[in-house]
Amino acid sequence: MDYIELAKCYDHLEKTAKRLEKTETISDLIKKTPKESLKQVMYLLNGSVFPVYDERKIGVSSKIAIKALAQTTGTSMEKIDSLMRKKGDLGLVAEELIQTNKQKTLFSKKLTVNKVFENISKLSEMQGAGTVNRKVQLISELYSNSSPLEARYITRTLLEVLRVGVAEGTLRDSLLWAFFPKKVSYDKEKQEIILNCSREEYNEIMNKIQHAYNLSNDFSEVALALKDNKLDSLKKIQINLAKPINPMLAIKVESVSEAYEALGKKILWEYKLDGFRGQIHKLGKNKYEIYTRRLEKVTNQFKELIPILEKNVKGDSYILDTELMGYDPKTKRPRPFQYVSQRIKRKYDIEKMAKDFPVEINVFDVLYLNGKNLMNLGQLERRKILERMVKEEKLKIILTKSLLTENPKEVEKFYKESLKAGNEGLMGKQIEKDYNPGRHVNGWIKLKPVKEPLDLIITGAQWGEGKRTSAFSSFTLSCISGEKFLDIGKVGTGIKEKDSELTFESLTKLLKPLILKQKAQVVEIKPKLVVEVNYEEIQRSPTYNSGYALRFPRVIRIRYDKSEKNANTLEDVKRIYTKQNKSLI
Numbered sequence: 001m002d003y004i005e006l007a008k009c010y011d012h013l014e015k016t017a018k019r020l021e022k023t024e025t026i027s028d029l030i031k032k033t034p035k036e037s038l039k040q041v042m043y044l045l046n047g048s049v050f051p052v053y054d055e056r057k058i059g060v061s062s063k064i065a066i067k068a069l070a071q072t073t074g075t076s077m078e079k080i081d082s083l084m085r086k087k088g089d090l091g092l093v094a095e096e097l098i099q100t101n102k103q104k105t106l107f108s109k110k111l112t113v114n115k116v117f118e119n120i121s122k123l124s125e126m127q128g129a130g131t132v133n134r135k136v137q138l139i140s141e142l143y144s145n146s147s148p149l150e151a152r153y154i155t156r157t158l159l160e161v162l163r164v165g166v167a168e169g170t171l172r173d174s175l176l177w178a179f180f181p182k183k184v185s186y187d188k189e190k191q192e193i194i195l196n197c198s199r200e201e202y203n204e205i206m207n208k209i210q211h212a213y214n215l216s217n218d219f220s221e222v223a224l225a226l227k228d229n230k231l232d233s234l235k236k237i238q239i240n241l242a243k244p245i246n247p248m249l250a251i252k253v254e255s256v257s258e259a260y261e262a263l264g265k266k267i268l269w270e271y272k273l274d275g276f277r278g279q280i281h282k283l284g285k286n287k288y289e290i291y292t293r294r295l296e297k298v299t300n301q302f303k304e305l306i307p308i309l310e311k312n313v314k315g316d317s318y319i320l321d322t323e324l325m326g327y328d329p330k331t332k333r334p335r336p337f338q339y340v341s342q343r344i345k346r347k348y349d350i351e352k353m354a355k356d357f358p359v360e361i362n363v364f365d366v367l368y369l370n371g372k373n374l375m376n377l378g379q380l381e382r383r384k385i386l387e388r389m390v391k392e393e394k395l396k397i398i399l400t401k402s403l404l405t406e407n408p409k410e411v412e413k414f415y416k417e418s419l420k421a422g423n424e425g426l427m428g429k430q431i432e433k434d435y436n437p438g439r440h441v442n443g444w445i446k447l448k449p450v451k452e453p454l455d456l457i458i459t460g461a462q463w464g465e466g467k468r469t470s471a472f473s474s475f476t477l478s479c480i481s482g483e484k485f486l487d488i489g490k491v492g493t494g495i496k497e498k499d500s501e502l503t504f505e506s507l508t509k510l511l512k513p514l515i516l517k518q519k520a521q522v523v524e525i526k527p528k529l530v531v532e533v534n535y536e537e538i539q540r541s542p543t544y545n546s547g548y549a550l551r552f553p554r555v556i557r558i559r560y561d562k563s564e565k566n567a568n569t570l571e572d573v574k575r576i577y578t579k580q581n582k583s584l585i
């Protein structure tokens with residue numbers, strides 16, 4: 001298939017923010033795609049040549065891309081640099097240069113999807129002497145055969161900044177629309193989806209596709225299975241060792257009675273720990289892989305855990321769902337997530353980090369054992385299997401503390417006990433439910449204390465990139481301390497792209513007249529506008545001059561009714577911080 005088909009699809013996706021329209025555009029492309037290009041198209045739609053869990057990078061810096069562009073078009077690197085500064089997007093620069101160049105040279109071969117995919121894949125494998133030149137050569141070959149539009153997207157793919165906004169759910173729905181055209185179509189004029197089957201049937205197909213994706217984390221694999229034999233082939237997608245599964249997540253509730261409403265009373269309660277998710281795969285003796293919740297491989301960073309697993313867990317091969325809990329090596333008390341989080345990306349001093357920031361494996365689930373998928377067993381059954389597998393050893397590996405009761409008073413007591421021990425709260429798991437990977441959760445709840453929202457002042461902002469250069473994309477939040485404004489975090493979440501009162505555009509409009517200073521993308525804003533902000537937690541932090549930072553802040557609304565003088569103070573922040581951490585003492 002010609003690459004121009006894909007480039008046109010990207011262009012269309014970039015021009016529309018409407019999800020249904022995006023879905024239709026992608027499904028049209030998938031319908032046209034022959035089997036031998038389907039894998040490539042699915043990866044490229046996601047802006048990569050690898051599945052999401054693969055840690056390999058394309059490995060092209062903007063400098064290399066500029067060099068290739070200079071070589072192909074005979075433009076100087078300085079000129080490209082200056083164009084780049086003006087446009088803020090090398091993709092658009094490439095498009096313009098190829099456009100001018102095309103007027104001079106007439107001959108070029110048509111680029112195919114597979115050719116683009118092949119060259120880009122080769123780039124990621126290149127190492128050693130002469131790499132830069134060989135990379136430039138491969139890229140140049142693509143540029144010299146590309147149309148302006150193709151050059152735009154080749155460049156962005158190379159730099160891993162595609163910016164066409166395709167969410168996972170959109171890709172899933174596009175597959176459904178492409179492979180089940182008799183069940184669903186799209187009315188462009190009315191901008192409506194038309195179902196030619198019942199909503200239940202549609203949802204069932206969607207869930208099957210989503211499930212296959214949750215197991216494989218690979219839309220190429222799902223697409224190829226669907227192309228082969230529709231839903232039947234999806235069954236072939238099974239758990240694979242050394243391929244992370246999207247972890248099961250929980251719905252938030254605010255009380256035990258709300259938990260009962262969601263799941264009924266048959267609940268296995270567990271401590272909700274503040275560590276980080278570790279999915280542990282045992283492939284064979286001394287052979288392990290560990291993945292985070294975001295499917296990053298962290299085996300090397302946590303290799304000290306391997307002998308513990310080897311010694312304390314029975315099974316020739318398995319997949320465990322765990323929380324890796326940091327603790328203070330001196331006091332042995334649990335430490336909040338942010339201490340251990342430094343280990344996730346760390347590539348050097350690994351042994352020292354393991355000593356300074358040790359973790360205890362808290363196991364709470366088993367998904368696979370000795371060649372058998374256990375995900376379809378009930379929660380309690382899986383827990384029983386787990387109890388037989390793990391030999392507990394304090395500060396090395398333990399089973400997450402649990403309680404099986406239908407008595408709300410006992411649950412409340414367990415909840416208090418968990419908070420007192422420094423945990424986040426409780427997880428509640430319906431005892432008969434199977435393991436439901438991914439976001440579409442049904443079966444787990446999380447119970448955490450509700451945080452009081454803060455009213456904070458916007459004192460800074462950052463201009464967006466690419467398509468969003470005309471609006472701010474993130475905002476600095478401050479509290480007050482006497483006459484001063486002290487920053488406590490940055491936020492970009494909670495603000496909508498469109499169709500809301502609280503959009504990036506509307507906030508930019510309100511803040512633009514308040515700009516005090518501007519340096520590159522960063523803007524200082526006169527403290528005036530107050531916003532209400534929710535968050536998961538307040539942490540101590542050297543990054544902000546308040547000494548505190550908000551974890552996962554989210555804007556709820558603009559407080560037009562409040563002036564900057566009525567915003568929350570540093571004292572308020574300290575009070576909430578102490579209250580929140582009382583349970584830790």
Ligand code: AMP
Binds near residue numbers: 249270271293323
């Ligand atoms: P949240 O990050 O608030 O959405 O909560 C979900 C996270 O809680 C999971 O991804 C796990 O990392 C963590 N967690 C802590 N304790 C447990 C537990 N007992 N069962 C499942 N997840 C847990």
